Amino acid sequence: MSPTTSLHELGSDALDSVHLRGLIDERLNAFLDAKLGRDTDVHLVSLIEHLRGFLSAGGKRIRPLLCMVGWHAAGGYGETDPVIGAAASLELFHAFTLIHDDVMDASDTRRGRPTVHRALETGADPTAAERFGTNSAILLGDLVMVWSDELLYSSGLDQQQLVAVRPLLDAMRTEVMIGQYRDLLATGEPNADVERSLAVIRYKTAKYTVERPLHIGAALAGADRSLLDVCTAYALPIGEAFQLRDDLLGVFGDPVKTGKSTLDDLREGKATALMAHALHAADPEQARVLRSLVGDPALDEAGAETVREVLRATGAAEQVEQMITDRVRRARRVLDEAPFPDEVRKTLDTFVTTTTLRTT
Numbered sequence: 373m374s375p376t377t378s379l380h381e382l383g384s385d386a387l388d389s390v391h392l393r394g395l396i397d398e399r400l401n402a403f404l405d406a407k408l409g410r411d412t413d414v415h416l417v418s419l420i421e422h423l424r425g426f427l428s429a430g431g432k433r434i435r436p437l438l439c440m441v442g443w444h445a446a447g448g449y450g451e452t453d454p455v456i457g458a459a460a461s462l463e464l465f466h467a468f469t470l471i472h473d474d475v476m477d478a479s480d481t482r483r484g485r486p487t488v489h490r491a492l493e494t495g496a497d498p499t500a501a502e503r504f505g506t507n508s509a510i511l512l513g514d515l516v517m518v519w520s521d522e523l524l525y526s527s528g529l530d531q532q533q534l535v536a537v538r539p540l541l542d543a544m545r546t547e548v549m550i551g552q553y554r555d556l557l558a559t560g561e562p563n564a565d566v567e568r569s570l571a572v573i574r575y576k577t578a579k580y581t582v583e584r585p586l587h588i589g590a591a592l593a594g595a596d597r598s599l600l601d602v603c604t605a606y607a608l609p610i611g612e613a614f615q616l617r618d619d620l621l622g623v624f625g626d627p628v629k630t631g632k633s634t635l636d637d638l639r640e641g642k643a644t645a646l647m648a649h650a651l652h653a654a655d656p657e658q659a660r661v662l663r664s665l666v667g668d669p670a671l672d673e674a675g676a677e678t679v680r681e682v683l684r685a686t687g688a689a690e691q692v693e694q695m696i697t698d699r700v701r702r703a704r705r706v707l708d709e710a711p712f713p714d715e716v717r718k719t720l721d722t723f724v725t726t727t728t729l730r731t732t
Contacts, residue, residue, distance in 0.1 A: 442589025457527025
């Protein structure tokens with residue numbers, strides 16, 4: 373099957389996101405059920421139930437879905453079960469990154485529920501509950517990262533596929549860690565350097581969320597370098613747009629819809645493109661307000677609204693909206709020329725819309 377062949381022979385569900393999410397969740401649950409079947413240790417049971425609760429609380433399954441899209445983009449056909457397993461392993465790795473990210477950010481909520489480290493505090497000795505929750509979440513995150521590898525290698529992929537995908541997985545894991553480290557270095561020190569914030573986005577989000585999942589799926593179908601390059605040309609701008617939208621929602625979003633506080637990023641002093649644009653355009657008084665309030669761990673809603681007013685007045689929010697628009701145009705120009713099946717092109721075009729116009 374060539375990259376330009378219709379997907380009709382694979383069935384109407386081949387790229388249906390609801391159907392694929394169901395298959396991915398089935399695989400994740402089956403993997404965890406198998407873990408419980410092998411060992412009834414009460415502590416392992418507890419950790420798995422915390423993980424299962426975290427996985428079932430929401431999440432868009434973006435990375436595994438894009439892995440499946442990449443597979444079809446490269447002409448993948450035949451038995452999908454091993455590819456579903458590989459895609460599901462990306463969601464386990466993502467769970468690891470979120471669990472640790474919430475620890476590093478000291479976040480209280482994720483997807484409208486207590487973060488894993490907060491949930492693990494329940495039932496612990498009150499005098500040491502916070503430390504116990506944090507340390508337990510670190511261990512659970514480590515365990516989930518190991519399990520992501522186990523799920524990949526037990527998914528039924530052949531040796532050729534495993535050899536093709538290993539360098540891409542290694543690169544993805546290194547890139548997201550470097551992106552997180554860059555984020556830590558910049559947090560608490562917002563500045564007017566937009567490129568610095570974009571470097572964090574490229575490593576922590578664009579490559580990790582969009583580029584590498586597409587690459588991994590395409591590699592499983594035997595994609596050559598030229599097709600991977602087309603995936604990159606689409607993925608990087610849309611991945612950046614995804615994070616830029618996330619940065620806006622982190623300050624201006626509705627916590628009921630996003631499941632996250634609109635105070636966290638401001639309290640941590642996240643060095644986002646939004647903040648960089650504001651500091652670049654700010655007059656001395658506006659800059660003083662930003663530097664005195666952003667990064668204050670005790671920032672309240674009134675202070676946050678003062679910051680939002682500055683972000684609007686300096687045109688920073690509008691600038692970020694324009695950055696998103698520019699990247700959407702670039703991604704769609706790539707899709708217009710991409711050697712993908714029509715169904716893949718349509719799916720990726722829909723992804724552009726849902727990730728950049730989202731409210732959650």
